[in-house]
Amino acid sequence: MKKESVKSAILTALIIISLLLTWNMWTYQPTLFDAKKETDVYEVMPITNTIKKxxxxxxxxxxxxxxxxxxxxxxxxxxxxxxxxxxxxxxxxxxxxxxxxxxxxxxxxxxxxxxxxxxxxxxxxxxxxxxxxxxxxxxxxxxxxxxxxxxxxxxxxxxxxxxxxxxxxxxxxxxxxxxxxxxxxxxxxxxxxxxxxxxxxxxxxxxxxxxxVNEPKMVKHQYKVEEIAGSRFRDALFSNSSVIKQDSITSKNSYTDAISLLDIYPEQHRVYYVNPAVDDSVPLEASTLVDQSIKFLNQHGGWTDEYMLFDIDDKENKISYIMQIHSIPVIPFDEYPQTMIIQKWGQNEAASYERPSYRIDFEINSNNEIMLMSGKKVEELLKANNDIDKEDISNIYIAYQLENVENQGIVNVTPVWCIEMNNGKLKTFKDEIVQSGGNANGME
Structure with missing residues (x-):
C-alpha cells in the first residue's frame, strides 16, 4: 500500500504540473515591448503630399x-x-x-x-x-x-x-x-x-x-525661399530611422544606415543620396526610367516645386527634371547651382538621387518688368563668338536664374537667355556668353 500511495502522489503531482504549464501557455501574453520588437514596421514620411501625373x-x-x-x-x-x-x-x-x-x-x-x-x-x-x-x-x-x-x-x-x-x-x-x-x-x-x-x-x-523678332518683355520676380530640413529628407529616404547615424562637418550633414548615404550641403542648397548596393550597370528602357522616377518622387513627396522632364539618358540609366517658375525653366546660377532633380537607376531601385534642398515658398514682388535682347541681337552675339561651336547648340530659349539678395531666404528670379548644348550643358548670356553650370547630369 505504501508503494501504491507513492505512485498516486507522483501521478497527482505530474497532472498538476501539466495543468499549470497548459494554463500558462494559454494565458501567456508577451509584453508590448517584445511584440513591437518582433513586428516593427517603419513607414516613410514623405516630404510633401504632392502626387504628380x-x-x-x-x-x-x-x-x-x-x-x-x-x-x-x-x-x-x-x-x-x-x-x-x-x-x-x-x-x-x-x-x-x-x-x-x-x-x-x-x-x-x-x-x-x-x-x-x-x-x-x-x-x-x-x-x-x-x-x-x-x-x-x-x-x-x-x-x-x-x-x-x-x-x-x-x-x-x-x-x-x-x-x-x-x-x-x-x-x-x-x-x-x-x-x-x-x-x-x-x-x-x-x-x-x-x-x-x-x-x-x-x-x-x-x-x-x-x-x-522684337525684344521680349519679361517680369523679374522676387520670392521667399524655404530650406527644407535635412531630417525631412532622412525620414523620406530611409525606411528605418532608428538605425540612422548622423555626422555633421563644416560643409555637409550626413546620414547613413550603413548601406545608403545621404549628404546635405547647406551652402550649395543641395541633397545627394547614394545606394552603392544597387546595380546600375544593366541598361533600362527610357520608358522604364520615366515610370520608375515619377513613382519614386510620388512615393516620398519629392515634388517640392514645379518640375519638367529635362533629359533621359538610357545608356547611363539617368533621368533629370528641371525646376520651373511660371512654366519657365530655372537654370543653375551663383548660390543656387542646383535646380534639377537627377536620378540614376538600377533595376528597381534608385542608385543615386541629387536634388535641391530648398523650395520656392511664396512671391514677394513681381512688378519689375525688363526687356531682354531681341532674337537678332542673340544671333549677332552668337555669330561673333568663336568659342562656341554652333553645331553643338541644341536649343536657345529664355530661362530664369535665382539670385540671392541680402535678406536671408529671399531671391530675385531673373530672366536670361539660355543656350542648351547637345551634351546638356547650359550657358547664359546678356552682353556676353558665360557658363551657367550644370548639364543633364547636374555636373560641371
Missing part, C-alpha cells in the same frame, strides 16, 4: 504656330498648357504607317506648314505617351521631341505628327473624336496674330531655331 511633368516647353513663312510664339504658357491638357482626352487612331524618315529640312517644312508645334526639352518615349493616354498602338522604339498638329486640313481630320528632330524620323496619327480636336487647333491657329512674331534662324546646317 505623367502629363504634369512631361509637357512641352515651347509652343510655336507656323503660317507659311510666318512664325508666332509666346512666353505665356497658358496656351501650351491648355492644349496639352486637352490632348490627354483625345482618342488617337492607329498610326497611319510605320516610322517614316525625312532627309532634309525641306521635308520637315511640309509637316511644319500651317501647324501648331509643341517642342519638348528631351525626346519622349512614345510608350510613355501611350501610357498617359491608354492608347494601344505599335510604336516600338519610337521617340519624339516635337508634336505637329496640322491646322485647316480638308475633311475635318486632325492629323498629328510625332517627330524626332535629331533622328529625322516621324510617325503620323489622327484623332478619332476630331471635331473637338480640330476646333481647338483651329481656334489657337486663328489667334496667332495676337502672339509675338518669331523668325527662323538656321544656326547650323539643318538646325533651325526660332527666335523673337
Amino acid at each position: 505623367y502629363y504634369e511633368v512631361i509637357k512641352p516647353q515651347q509652343l510655336f504656330i507656323h503660317d507659311g513663312e510666318n512664325h508666332f510664339s509666346t512666353m505665356d504658357a497658358s496656351h501650351s498648357n491648355d492644349l496639352w491638357m486637352k490632348m490627354q482626352s483625345w482618342e488617337y487612331s492607329d498610326l497611319e504607317s510605320g516610322v517614316e524618315t525625312f532627309s532634309s529640312g525641306e521635308n520637315l517644312k511640309e509637316i511644319q506648314k500651317n501647324s501648331i508645334e509643341l517642342r519638348f526639352l528631351n525626346e519622349i518615349p512614345m510608350k510613355t505617351f501611350q501610357t498617359m493616354l491608354e492608347w494601344d498602338a505599335d510604336t516600338e522604339n519610337v521617340q519624339f521631341d516635337r508634336i505637329y498638329l496640322k491646322a485647316g486640313e480638308t475633311g475635318g481630320i486632325q492629323s498629328v505628327y510625332f517627330v524626332s528632330y535629331d533622328k529625322m524620323r516621324y510617325v503620323e496619327s489622327s484623332v478619332n473624336n476630331n471635331s473637338e480636336a480640330t476646333q481647338k487647333v483651329k481656334q489657337l491657329f486663328n489667334d496667332r496674330n495676337n502672339l509675338e512674331k518669331y523668325y527662323s534662324f538656321n544656326i547650323s546646317e539643318g538646325k533651325e531655331i526660332f527666335l523673337p
Whole structure:
C-alpha cells in the first residue's frame, strides 16, 4: 500500500504540473515591448503630399504656330498648357504607317506648314505617351521631341505628327473624336496674330531655331525661399530611422544606415543620396526610367516645386527634371547651382538621387518688368563668338536664374537667355556668353 500511495502522489503531482504549464501557455501574453520588437514596421514620411501625373511633368516647353513663312510664339504658357491638357482626352487612331524618315529640312517644312508645334526639352518615349493616354498602338522604339498638329486640313481630320528632330524620323496619327480636336487647333491657329512674331534662324546646317523678332518683355520676380530640413529628407529616404547615424562637418550633414548615404550641403542648397548596393550597370528602357522616377518622387513627396522632364539618358540609366517658375525653366546660377532633380537607376531601385534642398515658398514682388535682347541681337552675339561651336547648340530659349539678395531666404528670379548644348550643358548670356553650370547630369 505504501508503494501504491507513492505512485498516486507522483501521478497527482505530474497532472498538476501539466495543468499549470497548459494554463500558462494559454494565458501567456508577451509584453508590448517584445511584440513591437518582433513586428516593427517603419513607414516613410514623405516630404510633401504632392502626387504628380505623367502629363504634369512631361509637357512641352515651347509652343510655336507656323503660317507659311510666318512664325508666332509666346512666353505665356497658358496656351501650351491648355492644349496639352486637352490632348490627354483625345482618342488617337492607329498610326497611319510605320516610322517614316525625312532627309532634309525641306521635308520637315511640309509637316511644319500651317501647324501648331509643341517642342519638348528631351525626346519622349512614345510608350510613355501611350501610357498617359491608354492608347494601344505599335510604336516600338519610337521617340519624339516635337508634336505637329496640322491646322485647316480638308475633311475635318486632325492629323498629328510625332517627330524626332535629331533622328529625322516621324510617325503620323489622327484623332478619332476630331471635331473637338480640330476646333481647338483651329481656334489657337486663328489667334496667332495676337502672339509675338518669331523668325527662323538656321544656326547650323539643318538646325533651325526660332527666335523673337522684337525684344521680349519679361517680369523679374522676387520670392521667399524655404530650406527644407535635412531630417525631412532622412525620414523620406530611409525606411528605418532608428538605425540612422548622423555626422555633421563644416560643409555637409550626413546620414547613413550603413548601406545608403545621404549628404546635405547647406551652402550649395543641395541633397545627394547614394545606394552603392544597387546595380546600375544593366541598361533600362527610357520608358522604364520615366515610370520608375515619377513613382519614386510620388512615393516620398519629392515634388517640392514645379518640375519638367529635362533629359533621359538610357545608356547611363539617368533621368533629370528641371525646376520651373511660371512654366519657365530655372537654370543653375551663383548660390543656387542646383535646380534639377537627377536620378540614376538600377533595376528597381534608385542608385543615386541629387536634388535641391530648398523650395520656392511664396512671391514677394513681381512688378519689375525688363526687356531682354531681341532674337537678332542673340544671333549677332552668337555669330561673333568663336568659342562656341554652333553645331553643338541644341536649343536657345529664355530661362530664369535665382539670385540671392541680402535678406536671408529671399531671391530675385531673373530672366536670361539660355543656350542648351547637345551634351546638356547650359550657358547664359546678356552682353556676353558665360557658363551657367550644370548639364543633364547636374555636373560641371
